[in-house]
Every structure is written in C-alpha cells, then in structure tokens.
Amino acid sequence: xxxxxxxxLREFLIPLGYCLGGFLIFWITFQLxxxxxxxxxxxxTTWEIIRYFxxxxxxxxxxxxxxxxxxxxxxxxxxxxxxxxxxxxxxxxLSLWRIALPYLTVCATAGMLLFSLSEWLMxxxxxxxxxxxxSHQPGAAADLxxxxxxxxxxERAGRIWQIGEFDLLTHEMIRPYVQWGxxxxxxxxxxxxxxxxxxxxxxxxxxxxxxxxxxxxxxWRGSTNEFQAPEFRETPSQIRSEIKISSLTTFKQxxxxxxxxxxxxxYRRWHPGETDKEAMLSTKYHVRLxxxxxxxxxxxxxxxxxxxxxxxxxxxxxxGSIFICFAYFVVQRFGExxxxxxxxxPWLAGWLPNLMFGAAGVYLxxxxx
Numbered sequence: 001x002x003x004x005x006x007x008x009l010r011e012f013l014i015p016l017g018y019c020l021g022g023f024l025i026f027w028i029t030f031q032l033x034x035x036x037x038x039x040x041x042x043x044x045t046t047w048e049i050i051r052y053f054x055x056x057x058x059x060x061x062x063x064x065x066x067x068x069x070x071x072x073x074x075x076x077x078x079x080x081x082x083x084x085x086x087x088x089x090x091x092x093x094l095s096l097w098r099i100a101l102p103y104l105t106v107c108a109t110a111g112m113l114l115f116s117l118s119e120w121l122m123x124x125x126x127x128x129x130x131x132x133x134x135s136h137q138p139g140a141a142a143d144l145x146x147x148x149x150x151x152x153x154x155e156r157a158g159r160i161w162q163i164g165e166f167d168l169l170t171h172e173m174i175r176p177y178v179q180w181g182x183x184x185x186x187x188x189x190x191x192x193x194x195x196x197x198x199x200x201x202x203x204x205x206x207x208x209x210x211x212x213x214x215x216x217x218x219x220w221r222g223s224t225n226e227f228q229a230p231e232f233r234e235t236p237s238q239i240r241s242e243i244k245i246s247s248l249t250t251f252k253q254x255x256x257x258x259x260x261x262x263x264x265x266x267y268r269r270w271h272p273g274e275t276d277k278e279a280m281l282s283t284k285y286h287v288r289l290x291x292x293x294x295x296x297x298x299x300x301x302x303x304x305x306x307x308x309x310x311x312x313x314x315x316x317x318x319x320g321s322i323f324i325c326f327a328y329f330v331v332q333r334f335g336e337x338x339x340x341x342x343x344x345x346p347w348l349a350g351w352l353p354n355l356m357f358g359a360a361g362v363y364l365x366x367x368x369x
Contacts, residue, residue: 004089008102011079016072016106023064028053043136055129058117062291065110066298070325073103073299077306086307096365100303104296111295119288123260145169152242154234154270161234166243171197171236176204178232186213192227202232241266245277259284279346283339286350287332293354300361301325304368328357 031053039049080086089099122128131145150163157180164175173195181187193206209222241263248257264285271277301324332353339349 012076015075019068042133073302074306107295107299111292115292238266279342280340282346297358304364
C-alpha cells in the first residue's frame with residue numbers, strides 16, 4: 001500500500017501547495033496595498049516589511065490552512081473520481097477510510113504544526129508586529145513594551161504586588177511595592193526604587209521595609225541598598241499573563257484576544273478561587289485545546305462530498321462542503337461567545353463545532369456508496 005499512499009499524497013500535496021501559495025499571494029498583495037500608507041508613515045524598510053509579514057504569518061495560516069486543505073482534498077478526490085481511480089480502489093477491497101488515511105494524516109500534522117506555531121513558537125505575534133511598526137518612532141517602541149501602574153495579587157503565595165512600571169522585554173521594575181505575610185502572623189511591606197531578575201532571583205535596589213509584628217505597637221523600619229528575594233517565585237511569563245488577562249474587562253476585548261494554554265494555566269495558578277473570569281478562561285482553554293482538530297474535521301467534511309460518484313455531483317459537492325466549512329466557523333464563533341457569556345458549558349462551547357461537524361462528516365462518509 002505504500003505505493004498507493006505515495007500516489008495519493010502526491011496528488012493531494014500538489015494542489016495543496018497551489019492553494020496555499022495562491023492564498024498567501026492574494027492576502028499579502030491585498031495587505032500590502034491596504035497598509036502601504038501606514039508602512040510609509042512608520043518608515044519601514046523593505047526588509048522590515050518582509051519581517052512584518054513573517055511575524056503575522058501564524059495568524060494568517062490559522063485562517064487559510066483549513067480552507068486550503070478543504071479545497072485541495074476536494075480537488076484530489078474529484079480528480080480520482082473523474083478518472084474512475086476511486087472506484088478501482090474500492091473494487092480492489094479498500095474502504096473509503098483507508099483511502100483517506102494519507103489525507104487525514106496530513107490534516108492532523110498540519111493541525112499540530114499550527115498549534116505549535118501559535119502556542120510556543122510565536123504566541124505574541126500581534127505585539128511583535130505592533131512593536132515593529134513603531135520601531136522608528138522615538139520612544140514609541142520602548143513605551144509599547146512598558147506597562148504602568150500594575151497591581152495584582154498572587155493568591156497562592158499571599159503576595160500583593162504594585163509596580164509603577166514594568167518592562168516586558170528586560171523584566172525591569174520601577175517603583176515596585178510588595179506586601180506579604182510572615183510566619184508569626186505579621187506583615188512585611190517593601191518599597192524599592194527598582195527591581196530586576198538576576199540569575200533567576202528577583203533583586204531589588206534602594207529598598208525600604210515596614211515590618212508589622214503582631215505584638216508590636218509601631219512597625220519596624222529598615223532599609224538596604226540591595227535585597228534578594230529567592231522566595232518570590234513569580235516569573236516574568238506569569239506577570240505577562242497577569243497583565244494580559246487582567247485587562248480583559250469586557251466581552252469585546254476577551255473575544256478578540258488569543259490566549260495560550262500556558263497563559264491561562266499561569267493565571268489560574270495565581271487566582272485559584274477567582275470566579276468572575278472563570279467562564280471566559282475555561283472557554284478559551286477548551287477552544288485552544290480543540291484547535292488542532294479543526295484541520296481533521298475539515299477533512300471529514302470534504303471526504304463524503306469529494307467522493308460522491310458521478311459528474312453531476314462534483315460542483316454540488318464542492319459548493320456544499322465549502323458552505324458547511326463556513327458554517328463550521330460560524331458555529332465556532334457562536335459557541336465561543338455563548339461559553340464566555342456563561343450561556344453554555346465551557347467544554348461544550350469549545351468542542352461543539354468539532355463534535356457536531358465531525359460526527360456529520362463520519363455519518364455522511366458511511367452513507368457514500
């Protein structure tokens with residue numbers, strides 16, 4: 001069967017390459033002409049414009065790869081049907097599922113690659129693209145990487161943080177204030193001029209202490225030029241997730257933000273008992289978790305329509321499967337909105353499109369004669 005699999009893969013990957021190339025050329029050309037004025041105002045060079053498109057490429061691929069897989073699979077199956085190759089394979093004893101195995105393998109691999117690209121390799125592509133656009137403006141790029149007047153609490157460790165300014169790249173803190181409890185039921189209030197992460201340990205400079213003990217009438221005051229706090233386990237990635245998620249105060253903001261599984265997990269570890277954002281975080285978590293299966297579901301949608309016998313059904317099958325594919329994304333958006341609004345269980349909101357259209361694709365495939 002290896003010879004047959006190689007043949008099926010070749011006849012599938014060639015139109016897939018054409019579809020991806022066509023979508024990329026069309027989108028880049030459209031984006032270039034629509035944002036040319038902005039590129040000129042930002043004084044970007046040719047190489048910087050190329051870098052800009054490379055940075056935002058993951059977001060584009062998440063949109064066009066499923067559609068390219070759909071069209072390429074429909075084209076390949078229709079070509080096999082027109083030349084009676086699919087009929088010959090089935091007469092030889094191969095089931096439609098066995099014939100579709102190379103397609104499903106490619107779709108599953110594409111889904112995992114897209115997930116890895118957006119989850120680990122380039123999770124902050126939108127911020128990087130915006131920073132590149134402002135890189136030639138004096139102070140604008142630096143301001144974009146700074147967050148001011150931050151306040152958050154590490155519920156698990158019992159520490160309250162207030163930071164006058166935090167640099168997302170260097171992780172330097174300006175005017176940090178930290179409050180935490182002690183073993184003898186007291187409290188320590190620390191104010192510093194600045195803080196930085198040195199060799200994995202938070203180090204603060206120009207530090208002032210106020211220590212409130214249970215039996216003391218007045219607090220103890222102290223100061224030091226440098227103070228290292230190895231017990232502070234807050235990592236820069238946790239602070240970044242705190243900044244990103246705590247700013248999502250409206251449904252419109254939450255709907256337009258892509259959160260990684262790591263960011264959601266780190267925020268939950270800091271806020272184990274928080275309930276006001278639980279519906280939004282749980283829905284985002286399941287939507288993210290179900291994302292790699294989108295390409296497989298698209299293949300299940302294309303399989304029964306592309307394998308329909310007869311010349312009359314070719315264009316009807318293509319149109320029907322494309323319509324169902326767009327309906328899939330509509331249901332996906334609807335489920336996400338219903339889950340974040342608390343009207344639908346988060347796991348069902350995240351997995352509803354895959355369950356619904358995947359089951360429909362499997363059922364229709366079994367109905368193909």
